[in-house]
Amino acid sequence: xxxxxxxxxxxxxxxxxxxxxxxxxxxxxxxxxxxxxxxxxxxxxxxxxxxxxxxxxxxxxxxxxxxxxxxxxxxxxxx
Amino acid sequence: xxxxxxxxxxxxxxxxxxxxxxxxxxxxxxxxxxxxxxxxxxxxxxxxxxxxxxxxxxxxxxxxxxxxxxxxxxxxxxxxxxxxxxxxxxxxxxxxxxxxxxxxxxxxxxxxxxxxxxxxxxxxxxxxxxx
Numbered sequence: 150x151x152x153x154x155x156x157x158x159x160x161x162x163x164x165x166x167x168x169x170x171x172x173x174x175x176x177x178x179x180x181x182x183x184x185x186x187x188x189x190x191x192x193x194x195x196x197x198x199x200x201x202x203x204x205x206x207x208x209x210x211x212x213x214x215x216x217x218x219x220x221x222x223x224x225x226x227x228x
Numbered sequence: 229x230x231x232x233x234x235x236x237x238x239x240x241x242x243x244x245x246x247x248x249x250x251x252x253x254x255x256x257x258x259x260x261x262x263x264x265x266x267x268x269x270x271x272x273x274x275x276x277x278x279x280x281x282x283x284x285x286x287x288x289x290x291x292x293x294x295x296x297x298x299x300x301x302x303x304x305x306x307x308x309x310x311x312x313x314x315x316x317x318x319x320x321x322x323x324x325x326x327x328x329x330x331x332x333x334x335x336x337x338x339x340x341x342x343x344x345x346x347x348x349x350x351x352x353x354x355x356x357x358x359x
Contacts (some may be wrong), residue, residue: 151329151344164310171294204317204320204356205355205358207313207317207321207354208317208320208321208324208356208357208358209358210311210313211311211313211317211318211321212325213356214307214311214318214319214321215307215318215321215322215324215325216325218303218307218318218322219322219325219326219330222299222303224259224299225296225299225300225303226326227259227262227263227266227296228263228266228330228332
């Protein structure tokens with residue numbers, strides 16, 4: 150009984166809007182599914198590229214500090 | 229009386245044992261085995277900024293390498309905190325530096341691909357190593 154009442158209320162409140170929006174939902178769902186299937190393969194290489202880009206900047210900014218760290222701690226960097 | 233004496237003996241032997249352990253740890257930290265292993269190529273610098281073992285190694289050598297790496301990590305951690313970057317960033321930068329200038333010809337090194345190589349000519353550094 151309760152379910153029937155709820156369905157009634159929902160359909161009365163949104164039926165007009167739903168009819169207009171429904172095609173868009175359908176299109177979006179189809180597009181999303183198509184996208185998912187295609188994106189999964191190149192997912193990993195893209196991540197690695199991002200990491201490298203971030204690192205390169207950081208590495209450049211730390212280069213002098215790293216060289217100083219090595220020369221001031223020779224016992225940690227045996228030759 | 230005997231209980232007290234036993235306690236004293238136990239305490240003394242514990243102290244001797246502690247000193248022995250500390251002495252052994254100090255000997256390992258001095259890194260004499262590591263220098264020899266570097267020369268023969270069974271230990272080498274890694275792109276990740278730490279020393280690595282190439283193949284099988286004795287427990288003593290492994291302990292020395294671990295001791296050095298722990299100290300390196302401590303140094304990286306304090307520098308990372310000062311500069312507001314991750315420990316991994318600092319370690320990778322140090323790795324770039326060691327590979328670029330501290331690996332002598334004939335010595336082993338490891339790139340991020342995990343493959344050990346022996347240096348013969350300039351090392352092709354990882355792409356993130358700024359030149």
